[in-house]
Amino acid sequence: MSQLITLKIEGREVTVPDGITIIEAATHTGIDIPHLCYCKGLESTGACRLCLVELEGAKELVVSCRRKVKSGMVVRTRTDRVLEARRFVVELILSNHPGDCMSCERNGTCELQKYAYELGIEKTRFTVKDLGYPVDTSNPLIERNYNLCILCGRCIRICKTQGSDILDFMQRGMVTKVTTPLDKPLQEVDCDFCGSCVAVCPVAALLERSRKFRGREWELNKTKTACSYCGCSCDLLINTKKGEIVKVTTEEKTDYLCARGRFGWDYVQNGERLKVPRIKRDGKLVECTWDEALDYVARRLSKIKDTHGPHSLGGIVSAHHTNEVIYLFQRFMRACLGTNNVDSSVRLLSYPAVADFIEVFGTPDVACSLAEIEEADTLFIVHSDVDMSSPFVGVEIKRASKREAKLVTIDPRSTRVAEISHLYLRLKPGTEAILLNGIAHCMLEEGLYSREFVETKCSNMDQFKEFLTKQARDVERKTGVSKESIAKAARFYGESDKKVVIIFSPEASDIQSVHAIINLLLLTGRVKGGVFPYMPLCNLRGAADMGALSEFYPGCKVVDDSTTRRKLERIYGAALPDKPGLSSLEMIQSGTTISGLYILGENPVVSFPNTTETVKALTSLDFLVVQDIFLTETAKLADVVLPGISFAESSGTFTNSEGKVKVINRAIDPLARPDWKIIAELSSKMGYPLDYDSEEKIMDEIKTLIPAYSGGSWDRKERYSFIMADMGRSYETPDSTHPYLLMTGPTKFDFYDGSRTSRSRISQLEPFQGEYLGINPEDAKSLGITEGSKVLVSSKRGSITVAAKIDESLPLGLVFMPAHFSGSNVLTTSDIEPTTRTRKIQLSAVAISQLEEVGEVTNE
Amino acid sequence: MIPAVEERCAVLEALEYFRDFAQKEMCGRCLPCMLGTDRIIWILDKITRGEGISQDMEFLRLISSRVNETARCKKGREAAQLLSDSLSSREREYWEHIEEKHCPKKSCKDLISYRVVAERCTRCGSCKSICPEEAILGDEYIPYLADNRPYIIMEKKCTKCGLCLSTCEADAIILV
Numbered sequence A: 001m002s003q004l005i006t007l008k009i010e011g012r013e014v015t016v017p018d019g020i021t022i023i024e025a026a027t028h029t030g031i032d033i034p035h036l037c038y039c040k041g042l043e044s045t046g047a048c049r050l051c052l053v054e055l056e057g058a059k060e061l062v063v064s065c066r067r068k069v070k071s072g073m074v075v076r077t078r079t080d081r082v083l084e085a086r087r088f089v090v091e092l093i094l095s096n097h098p099g100d101c102m103s104c105e106r107n108g109t110c111e112l113q114k115y116a117y118e119l120g121i122e123k124t125r126f127t128v129k130d131l132g133y134p135v136d137t138s139n140p141l142i143e144r145n146y147n148l149c150i151l152c153g154r155c156i157r158i159c160k161t162q163g164s165d166i167l168d169f170m171q172r173g174m175v176t177k178v179t180t181p182l183d184k185p186l187q188e189v190d191c192d193f194c195g196s197c198v199a200v201c202p203v204a205a206l207l208e209r210s211r212k213f214r215g216r217e218w219e220l221n222k223t224k225t226a227c228s229y230c231g232c233s234c235d236l237l238i239n240t241k242k243g244e245i246v247k248v249t250t251e252e253k254t255d256y257l258c259a260r261g262r263f264g265w266d267y268v269q270n271g272e273r274l275k276v277p278r279i280k281r282d283g284k285l286v287e288c289t290w291d292e293a294l295d296y297v298a299r300r301l302s303k304i305k306d307t308h309g310p311h312s313l314g315g316i317v318s319a320h321h322t323n324e325v326i327y328l329f330q331r332f333m334r335a336c337l338g339t340n341n342v343d344s345s346v347r348l349l350s351y352p353a354v355a356d357f358i359e360v361f362g363t364p365d366v367a368c369s370l371a372e373i374e375e376a377d378t379l380f381i382v383h384s385d386v387d388m389s390s391p392f393v394g395v396e397i398k399r400a401s402k403r404e405a406k407l408v409t410i411d412p413r414s415t416r417v418a419e420i421s422h423l424y425l426r427l428k429p430g431t432e433a434i435l436l437n438g439i440a441h442c443m444l445e446e447g448l449y450s451r452e453f454v455e456t457k458c459s460n461m462d463q464f465k466e467f468l469t470k471q472a473r474d475v476e477r478k479t480g481v482s483k484e485s486i487a488k489a490a491r492f493y494g495e496s497d498k499k500v501v502i503i504f505s506p507e508a509s510d511i512q513s514v515h516a517i518i519n520l521l522l523l524t525g526r527v528k529g530g531v532f533p534y535m536p537l538c539n540l541r542g543a544a545d546m547g548a549l550s551e552f553y554p555g556c557k558v559v560d561d562s563t564t565r566r567k568l569e570r571i572y573g574a575a576l577p578d579k580p581g582l583s584s585l586e587m588i589q590s591g592t593t594i595s596g597l598y599i600l601g602e603n604p605v606v607s608f609p610n611t612t613e614t615v616k617a618l619t620s621l622d623f624l625v626v627q628d629i630f631l632t633e634t635a636k637l638a639d640v641v642l643p644g645i646s647f648a649e650s651s652g653t654f655t656n657s658e659g660k661v662k663v664i665n666r667a668i669d670p671l672a673r674p675d676w677k678i679i680a681e682l683s684s685k686m687g688y689p690l691d692y693d694s695e696e697k698i699m700d701e702i703k704t705l706i707p708a709y710s711g712g713s714w715d716r717k718e719r720y721s722f723i724m725a726d727m728g729r730s731y732e733t734p735d736s737t738h739p740y741l742l743m744t745g746p747t748k749f750d751f752y753d754g755s756r757t758s759r760s761r762i763s764q765l766e767p768f769q770g771e772y773l774g775i776n777p778e779d780a781k782s783l784g785i786t787e788g789s790k791v792l793v794s795s796k797r798g799s800i801t802v803a804a805k806i807d808e809s810l811p812l813g814l815v816f817m818p819a820h821f822s823g824s825n826v827l828t829t830s831d832i833e834p835t836t837r838t839r840k841i842q843l844s845a846v847a848i849s850q851l852e853e854v855g856e857v858t859n860e
Numbered sequence B: 001m002i003p004a005v006e007e008r009c010a011v012l013e014a015l016e017y018f019r020d021f022a023q024k025e026m027c028g029r030c031l032p033c034m035l036g037t038d039r040i041i042w043i044l045d046k047i048t049r050g051e052g053i054s055q056d057m058e059f060l061r062l063i064s065s066r067v068n069e070t071a072r073c074k075k076g077r078e079a080a081q082l083l084s085d086s087l088s089s090r091e092r093e094y095w096e097h098i099e100e101k102h103c104p105k106k107s108c109k110d111l112i113s114y115r116v117v118a119e120r121c122t123r124c125g126s127c128k129s130i131c132p133e134e135a136i137l138g139d140e141y142i143p144y145l146a147d148n149r150p151y152i153i154m155e156k157k158c159t160k161c162g163l164c165l166s167t168c169e170a171d172a173i174i175l176v
């Protein structure tokens, strides 16, 4: 877009795009102009004056991080005058810097130290002043020592763009200081603990506490891999010293990681890690050898297969495993055990979206890229808990909004995203589908849709019109959103020449709202790059692609498709079952036909709805084998526990929310046995050898089955149909005995079933140890509840006691519980929706009563 | 602006100017000006207290000229320029503070002391009775009594409030 211009830097002719700064132009040519306040990826402020250069024809020195290049400019970066000025700045900074490089963690990578060295400053001539600020070590993750701060302001700027915007300069005596509101510790001012500030700090003022005295920069090994928490699967570098993880960083300083990615890795080397298999003997899990364990599992599974048939066996794999592990697991289940009863976390977390995408578009690969979110003109955000679920998506939304993109948010909770939105539709809980249909209806009425696309590409417009007219009755009353707001939203979405992306949570969305979102895409012809489902688990996309769903083979081919089956049978050298198997929810419910279950990495006791039923079903199995890295709530119920490995020990790939294949590299030696090897050995013991000598070999096989994994693309449909269904409510209707609706979901510092995060320091940042009931202040008041009151929450399934947490973002009548809290699913219902065979009910009706007198606050 | 009137002590004047500048004008948005101002104030303050060392002159010159070169805005540069000017036009005064621990304008509290000139003292005793610190020793003059002591000011106790000086009708208390 921008023109090229030519200028001279240090006597060298350089040609660069117009509009960039001198410092950027210099970097282009490999000349490093010293800089402290400037940081690539952040706005420059011109504060430190270190980047001064001489311009031919200019009397004064100019600041190269702000001055734009001009054609014909002659820049000198190392004249005596320039060096003198720089030396002065560095000496002045050092005069307020009572640090001792000797045992400083930044020694070797410190930017102040680097420039002092380059400018030949042995020691500042000025007397060094000690500012005497106390060092803040009050949170478990970040140490703040403002005595070392050089006031570059980078942390302030990055916290604005990718943190919670809580830092600023404050006048403190003569010299300013970086502070938080009222100078409170980070954990009291809603810090996200994204650690972005630590990453950009040029000195040791902000540090990861985990690295203190555990290795100097040049002793650290950096392994590039990807985060295994949410579906963004952010790139990260695991820094190790002698096999111990010291910290996690990013390639570029300003690359984003959330608290989980940057600080949530310490579970990996937690002492509770399982290293040796265990077998249940006399009701107790006791350690045994690998051979004993695997022989026993092989024997038990074979016996069940022989006596009850292959379909009495089932397998569930968690989508935080690599594609290679998941793929092998499904091959083992289908080809060795002979059943399609293989399923995964996809069922509960993203199945409606996957199924709809495949039905309507013929491919699961519909999401736009994360970069496209940042570039959009308008963002439609349905379920705005994105800051908790997929924080990087939240950052992209914020960046888009900085760029003046319009945000429209649909959520009953007034979250951070809702608060910065241009249009916030605060609808009644559970009425998303009705509202989205109302918007579509309004678009039809006002002609805000692509007639051309609909006429040429969609087959059932007339039916759809009828459907919408029916659905649009009483939208205002049902959703609690005014007609005007609906019309506004319709206009935002209907603007034809704008790039609009719908961002939604497949986890929180019921089937009908996914239908409604897809219909909106079709109405406007935004079938490419128009939607971003943010996956709550890193490899949900991959797990579906790999065939970890009971109705799909690898490549999302339905199991009743005989061509694929024959091809697979040839490769697998085994006959494959041709009927869809049971979904994970169906496998674990009362009256299940499963006798033997193999669970890999999933923790249904916490992550599946209706805990009481889940535990009952699991304990009534003939045989349960659980493969995991910790003795989870589910593993405790197992007959055999096989210790697997974490992402830091794994090699392989994840497929993230965007559909990008991310490479996972082993950063430390496996603490137990790689999961794919366990599966392969077990299979061999059962007479079906799976011979791979590495993860790559498994990937090679995947590539032959799924073209998109070998540089090809997915087959896509060219004609579409609107997708309609009226399935009634996706929430339990509240009544006088159970008047509140309970929503469960992710929180900032904990994750999914909590098995990993609860063994990481990040979980210490959760209020009430992550076990609480969020409630609107007015609801709390009418129940006589205050912050920290113990309350009894009950549903038709069961009841639990938790602390109450007043939460202003919740509307009246809606309460919230963290999903990772093992008590939350005691309350939820596991009613199954028959077409998708996943949970039908997103919001459960609960009753709340107070257990203690007001005032007895147990918030410690 | 530092007035050209040579009445006031140059060091004190510069110090007060920069304190005022830091309070009111300095924005804190560029490091050289902010840290430089802080450092200038620190050094000037030291000098007025008689703790200046000869290197301080060099530092002040260095800071003022470099801040003038590197600061972001005109305000910061002007302030630095004024110090440069004061340093060169009134250099002697600075040196007297540093080397002789003496304030020629007798404005720097820490560099002056109050003394009773015995020859002029009428031994009325009003200074002793007004001194809030009981820093003055001596007895009133009583004829024929031989052992009455003359008035003296004990430096250690004196806070340099100046009350005695303004009380003395005989102009017998002086600043040195």
Ligand code: SF4
Residues within 6 Å of the ligand: A097, A099, A100, A101, A102, A104, A105, A106, A107, A108, A110, A111, A112, A113, A148, A203, A204, A205
């Ligand atoms: S922050 Fe940099 S300059 Fe300061 S002590 Fe550490 S390494 Fe040395």
Ligand code: SF4
Residues within 6 Å of the ligand: A155, A158, A159, A162, A163, A164, A165, A166, A167, A186, A191, A192, A193, A194, A195, A196, A197, A198
């Ligand atoms: S950790 Fe993130 S949110 Fe917290 S202060 Fe640093 S940048 Fe801001």
Ligand code: SF4
Residues within 6 Å of the ligand: A148, A149, A150, A151, A152, A153, A154, A155, A156, A178, A197, A200, A201, A202, A203, A205, A206
């Ligand atoms: S804490 Fe670090 S990043 Fe923030 S202003 Fe100080 S030196 Fe710069």
Ligand code: SF4
Residues within 6 Å of the ligand: A227, A228, A229, A230, A231, A232, A233, A234, A256, A257, A258, A259, A260, A261, A262, A390, A391, A392, A393
């Ligand atoms: S946003 Fe998601 S992938 Fe990125 S660091 Fe956080 S949890 Fe990991």
Ligand code: SF4
Residues within 6 Å of the ligand: B116, B117, B120, B121, B122, B123, B124, B125, B126, B127, B128, B151, B167, B168, B169, B170, B171, B172, B173
């Ligand atoms: S006031 Fe003056 S004259 Fe009187 S005693 Fe004191 S010094 Fe002497």
Ligand code: SF4
Residues within 6 Å of the ligand: B114, B130, B131, B132, B133, B134, B135, B136, B153, B157, B158, B159, B160, B161, B162, B163, B164, B165
């Ligand atoms: S200057 Fe004040 S303190 Fe000192 S001797 Fe005189 S009256 Fe007392």
Ligand code: FES
Residues within 6 Å of the ligand: A034, A035, A036, A037, A038, A045, A046, A047, A048, A049, A050, A051, A052, A063, A064, A065, A066
């Ligand atoms: S890097 Fe340019 S002023 Fe700091």
